[in-house]
Structure formats: structure tokens, C-alpha cells
Amino acid sequence: MxxxxxxxxxxxxxxxxxxxxxxxxxxxxxxxxxxxxxxxxxxxxxxxxxxxxxxxxxxxxxxKTHLRYFGETATEEMNSKILAGIGENAGVVDIGDGNAVTFRVESHNHPSFVEPYQGAATGVGGIVRDIMAMGARPIAVMDQLRFGPADAPDTARVLPGVVHGIGGYGNSLGLPNIGGETVFDPAYAGNPLVNALCVGTLKVEDLKxxxxxxxxxxxxxxxxxxxxxxxxxxxxxxxxxxxxxxxxxxxxxxxxxxxxxxxxxxxxxxxxxxxxxxxxxxxxxxxxxxxxxxxxxxxxxxxxxxxxxxxxxxxxxxxxxxxxxxxxxxxxxxxxxxxxxxxxxxxxxxxxxxxxxxxxxxxxxxxxxxxxGELVIDALASTIDEGPVYERPYARPDWQDELQEMAELPRPTDLRQTLLDLVASPALCSRDYITEQYDRYVRGNTVQARHANAGVLRIDEHTHRGVAVSTDASGRYTKLDPNMGARLALAEAYRNVAVTGARPVAITNCLNFGSPEEPAIMWQFREAVHGIADGAVELGIPVSGGNVSFYNQTGEEAILPTPVIGVLGVIDDVRDSIANAAGACGEPEVLILLGETKKEFGGSVYQELAGAELSGLPPQVDLANEKKLVEFFAGNSAITAAHDLSEGGLFQAVFEMLRSSGAGVELDLSKVHEDDFVALLSESASRAVIATTADHFDLVLKRADDHGIPAAVIGTTDDTGEIRLPGVTLPLAELEEAWSATLPDLFNRALGANSVVE
CATH class of the missing domain: 3.90.650.10 (PurM-like C-terminal domain)
Structure with missing residues (x-):
């Protein structure tokens, strides 16, 4: 230029x-x-x-024309704790006792494709300055990453640089990286997504x-x-x-x-x-x-x-x-x-x-x-700042009905191998190869980060008051049904915060879509906005701000519509936060599944693993059920561990709960669903697995019943180090090896023998 x-x-x-x-x-x-x-x-x-x-x-x-819906739907009660909202550099929430928290997520997608290291690094730097501009001290970062297929040559070019950029910048600032998500899909091959989130704290009177x-x-x-x-x-x-x-x-x-x-x-x-x-x-x-x-x-x-x-x-x-x-x-x-x-x-x-x-x-x-010494600009600031407002045409695409027709899904012929392939898949395998590049505990106030449902931070070292933050999105779900897909992203981020024992208080978003000049893209965008806004009203918490990233496509091929949702929760004492590792308390623990399991495989990891085309309807979420989970978990000292259910379903959640402790369990699937295949791999929403000890068992079941939450006892932990199913036994060590090897094998091979992420 x-x-x-x-x-x-x-x-x-x-x-x-x-x-x-x-x-x-x-x-x-x-x-x-x-x-x-x-x-x-x-x-x-x-x-x-x-x-x-x-x-x-x-x-x-x-x-703009669609984002106004957030303001049109939000109630006065929802916004009562918002000190700065949509339109400001970042949302700021009053969390009580004179304390406020600010958070925001923003995209740096195109620069990260052009120059992965600097694109990602300056994405972190930019979001940190947004938080600084509110008068706050930045205290943590998170990231939401999307790349092409894990084994694609350009992913090997882009991912190492992005990871190094995020880690290099955040680590140098002394900010812990407390969570995020990395997704691989062909739709992002020529247009990766790098969304960075930052959290900051301030006193209410210090707002700028x-x-x-x-x-x-x-x-x-x-x-x-x-x-x-x-x-x-x-x-x-x-x-x-x-x-x-x-x-x-x-x-x-x-x-x-x-x-x-x-x-x-x-x-x-x-x-x-x-x-x-x-x-x-x-x-x-x-x-x-x-x-x-x-x-x-x-x-x-x-x-x-x-x-x-x-x-x-x-x-x-x-x-x-x-x-x-x-x-x-x-x-x-x-x-x-x-x-x-x-x-x-x-x-x-x-x-x-x-x-x-x-x-x-x-x-x-x-x-x-x-x-x-010469005049080079003489204009009205309002005409520069306001800009045009376009009423882009939008229309539900002709292909949407066909896409929502569920293709025949083959059942596993070898369940044992299928479950090993599931945990080893790029969709669900360990992200340690990525996250080990990040410092999670610098500043000393990180309570939960690695493999956690949500990042948990102490913000007051005297009262131990803290926050929990989670970000989630599913482009596959959103492609199938943009409104429901956005609601599911909101529900999962909300649930991830809830299972730590925190109460969700605010929402932020980063809406990544293709060209707004395409009516089908604008329809996806509008539906997603309405899904988030209406969902926020149903949950009773406000959208405090957000970001829009359009033109995420290569030529005519748009990315999967990807509305990234961040949810912030508050917990009175982080020492009471609920961890997600079961089997580590020194005595057997009862595992209980909360929520209802249905045959819901549209957009699921199993659908992808089975080689079936993306099709069907995503899981259907009733956000009233998500609110019940918040009430169940908040202040519940009888729970020793909890894990939300999402991608990969029940089996993935149980494996992730047990892997760090090495405990085993024999799963009783008969109380989950009449079909073991559905019980293990369905991705129905509003579900979580909890662990409790025998002396709290009755209390936990009564609490679930009091809140109208279905609860099914699915097993008791033991010292076998195995997950046992009808006709199948899987040692955790074997699952762990499959889970942990995928990314190192792919990227070390692509970068050269003995290479590491740089």
C-alpha cells in the first residue's frame, strides 16, 4: 500500500x-x-x-444490523452488573466486594496464516492491550485455535508458528495460559482461526x-x-x-x-x-x-x-x-x-x-x-467512526435441508479398536504437545488449567475469591444448524464453568464466518447471533461484548461457521472449586451421570471418525437444564470431581477423569441408554459425570432429584487401572499411550526427527 x-x-x-x-x-x-x-x-x-x-x-x-439484537433482547436485570459492555474495548463485570473483572476474545486469523508467529503473538498483545485500556491488570490468557487437517503440510507450517507465537508472547508477559481449544478440520486448511482471550482485574472505581x-x-x-x-x-x-x-x-x-x-x-x-x-x-x-x-x-x-x-x-x-x-x-x-x-x-x-x-x-x-506543518485531514470524527451500515441480503441456503438429513451411520464392528481410535483421533487426542509450550502457573494464582473443564484463577489472595473462564465452539454443529450450534457453544462454555462450582455471570464472543457478501453466510451469522442472544436471555446472563471476523475463506470456500463463546463465572472461594480428576481421594468413588442421553450423532466426533459425511441435526439443547446444573454444583462440597460431557460423549469424559489417577471402573451402561453404542458415544448436551464418596452418595442423588436432574449411577472406581465395558476391557495405560502419541507423531515427523514446536 x-x-x-x-x-x-x-x-x-x-x-x-x-x-x-x-x-x-x-x-x-x-x-x-x-x-x-x-x-x-x-x-x-x-x-x-x-x-x-x-x-x-x-x-x-x-x-451491526444483526448485533443490535443483543441490546434489543438484554434485560435491565441481566445488565445490572455490567460496568462496560458492547462497544467498549472489553466487557467489565462487577463481581462484588468492590472488585470487577474484564474479559474479551478477539481474532487474528488472517495475519496468523500469513506469518504464523507474529500473527499469533500480536493477537495476544492486542487483546492484552484491550484489557489494559479498561484500567485493569491483565491476569491470564486463553486461546481458541482452528487448523486444517492435522496431517496436512500447511498445518505443519502454520501450527508450530502459531503455538510459538502465543507461548512466546504470553510467557514473556508473565501471563498464565489457563485453557482453550484446538480443532482440526479441512474447512480451515487455507484460513486458520486464531482467537485470543484475556482476563483482567480492577477495582470498580478504577474503570477507564x-x-x-x-x-x-x-x-x-x-x-x-x-x-x-x-x-x-x-x-x-x-x-x-x-x-x-x-x-x-x-x-x-x-x-x-x-x-x-x-x-x-x-x-x-x-x-x-x-x-x-x-x-x-x-x-x-x-x-x-x-x-x-x-x-x-x-x-x-x-x-x-x-x-x-x-x-x-x-x-x-x-x-x-x-x-x-x-x-x-x-x-x-x-x-x-x-x-x-x-x-x-x-x-x-x-x-x-x-x-x-x-x-x-x-x-x-x-x-x-x-x-x-500542513493540514492533511479535516473531517467530522463521527463520519469516520460510524461508517456505513449494510443490510446484506441473507437467505437459508438450498442445501441446508439436504445437509440436515442424517446419513446412515455405521456402528462399530470392533468396539475396542473404535474406542482406542476415538481417544487417539485429532479431535480428542492430548493437546499437551501444544499446551506444554505455555506457562500455566506464572503469578501463582492459577487454581485449575491443564486438562481442566475451565480455567480457574484466584483474584483476591485474602478472601480467595476467584473466577472460572471457558471458551467453546463447534463449527460442525453450527454448519448443521447455526442457531442451535451457537446455543451449544454457549451451553458448553457455561457448563464447563458450572462444573467447577462457579456461577456464570457474563458472556463474550468472537464470531468467525465467511464472506458477508454471500447470503448463505449472512443467514448463518444472523441465526448464530439470535441463538447466542436468545440463549443469554434464557440463562439470565449478559453478553458483555464481542468481536466479528468476516471473510474467513479461501476463494469461494468458507470456513465452518465458528462462533466462539467465552463464559466468565465467579466462585466465592477457589479452594472449594471442583476438580475433574476422579479416583484420587484415597477411597472408592461412585461415578454418577447427570442428564439425559439421547441418540444424537449429527456433527459428532464419532460421525467424523466413522468416515461419514457431516450431516443431520446437532444435539438439541434446553438451556433450562444447563441452569439446573449450575444450582446443583454451586457450593456442593459432596462432589470430589466433575467433568462435563461434550465431544466424544461419555467414554471420553470417563477416560479423561480417570487417566491422571490411574483408577479403574466397570461401567454400567444399562442406566444410561438401552443401546450401549449410544450410551458411550452420543454427544447429548446438559450432561456431566460426577464422582462422590459412599458417605455422600445419598446426599448427591437427593440434590440432583431436588433440582430435577436425571442421575444414573454408572460405576465405582477401583484400583484395576482399566475401563471395563460389556465384552471389552481397556487398560488406561493403553488408552493413555494412544491419546498422547498423536500430535507428537504427526508434527515431529512433519518437522523432522527430534524436532519440537518452535
């Missing part, structure tokens, strides 16, 4: 000058609208700023928002210098689908420095504590163009920016390049004149560069930018 410098005066003198708006991913009608808004052709800098701010990534121009207020207040840019990296990240990489050779779009990928970000975190927290910040905005997608125009649009005045004061690390940068650069580790603050010196002192203490680049003016909504 090469542009020449330009001024407003020159734009007035040369109205017919041709401009490269298409290279900036602007449509012809959008370019004409910009000229209409300005009353003239834009300068190069203005064209760049509008292209950035009107991109899908920044403006939500194709999704992004707005420029107070005439004469100064605009301070602080952090790393501005360079040429990342230019076009949101307008080019984030606003088009991939074609062959897209991995060569390196200039549009940002370059991260986690050590600079670590210093920036501490600097920001001291600035907040000193009370010298009026408004704050991070610089991520859209760079300085986004940060300054959004601050101006959200404030009560206008803004004057002088690009000559921006610290640069490249020479001869044009105004457009300075504004569009997505160089990392930068923040923008609004500071009163009397606090500027204190602001500079704190930045100097942390060796953070700080520069006064502008001020708030009394010209409401007017946004002016100077470069080399």
Missing part, C-alpha cells in the same frame, strides 16, 4: 485526481460516499483513515473508558515507536478472502515485542494509580487513525493531531503511513495540561517513550490532522 503525501488544499485543487481506493478495500460507492461526506475528494491521509475505519474489522458495517473530553486536554501517545509494520492489517487482511499466495502479504502483519508490552502494562497501571489519565485507548487494528478518531468521536469536543510529534522508527513516512501503521505496544491517553509533566515522569521511570501529539478542541466533532 504505497500512497503519496497530500494536503486538503491540494485535494480542493485536484478534484478529479484518481485515487487507489480499491487497493484499500473500499468499494466504489463507499469512495463516492466519502467524497460526499467531505464535500470534496479525500486527501491520501483521509482516504487511508476512512478505509481503515470503514473496514469490517473496525466498523462492523455488515454485522475511551473518550476525549475537556477542551485543552492533551493527547499523549506512549509506548513503542511507530514504524511501517502492520500497514493495511485491518483494511486489507481483515476485509477480503484469501486467494492462492496470500501467505506472502507480509507487510500487513504486525511485529510484536512482549517485553515492551510488559513494561507498558506496569507503566499504565502506575499512570492510572496516579490519577493522571482522563481517557485511554489502545492502538491495535487501525493504529493511530483508529485510536484518535474513536477518542474524538466519543468525546465532547474535537481533536487536533500533529503527526510531526509522533516518534518514528522509519524515515520519510507519509501521513497515511503514520496513521495506518499497526506497530504494536502503543497506547493513547487524554491528559489534563497540569498532569502532563507527571505523566511524562511516570513514562520516563518505565523507560516508555511519551509524546504530546495533539489536544482536545472546542470544535465539537471536528477532527483535524497536520503533517509537515
Amino acid at each position: 504505497t500512497v503519496t503525501n497530500d494536503t486538503v488544499a491540494h485535494a480542493l485543487e485536484t478534484p478529479e485526481l484518481e485515487q487507489p481506493y480499491e487497493e484499500l478495500s473500499l468499494k466504489k460507492d463507499e469512495y463516492e460516499r466519502i467524497k460526499e461526506v467531505l464535500g470534496r475528494r479525500p486527501t491520501d491521509a483521509e482516504l487511508t483513515v476512512y478505509s481503515v475505519m470503514w473496514s469490517e474489522h473496525c466498523s462492523y458495517k455488515s454485522s 473508558l475511551a473518550f476525549a473530553s475537556g477542551t485543552g486536554n492533551k493527547v499523549m501517545l506512549f509506548g513503542s515507536h511507530t514504524g511501517l509494520d502492520g500497514i493495511g492489517g485491518v483494511s486489507v487482511l481483515g476485509s477480503e478472502s484469501f486467494e492462492e499466495g496470500a501467505e506472502r502479504k507480509l507487510p500487513a502483519v504486525q511485529v510484536g515485542d512482549p517485553f515492551a508490552e510488559k513494561v507498558l502494562i506496569e507503566c499504565c497501571l502506575e499512570l492510572y494509580a496516579a490519577g493522571v489519565v482522563v481517557g485511554i485507548q489502545d492502538l491495535g487494528g487501525g493504529g493511530l487513525a483508529c485510536a484518535t478518531s474513536e477518542l474524538a468521536a466519543a468525546g465532547d469536543g474535537g481533536m487536533r493531531v500533529n503527526l510531526d510529534n509522533v516518534p518514528l522508527r522509519a524515515t520519510d513516512m507519509t501521513a497515511a503511513e503514520i496513521l495506518a501503521s499497526e506497530s504494536q505496544e502503543r497506547m493513547c491517553a487524554v491528559v489534563t495540561p497540569e498532569n502532563v509533566e507527571k505523566f511524562r515522569e511516570i513514562c520516563a521511570k518505565w523507560d516508555v517513550t511519551a509524546a504530546e501529539i495533539g489536544e482536545v478542541t472546542d470544535e465539537k466533532d471536528r477532527y483535524v490532522v497536520y503533517h509537515n
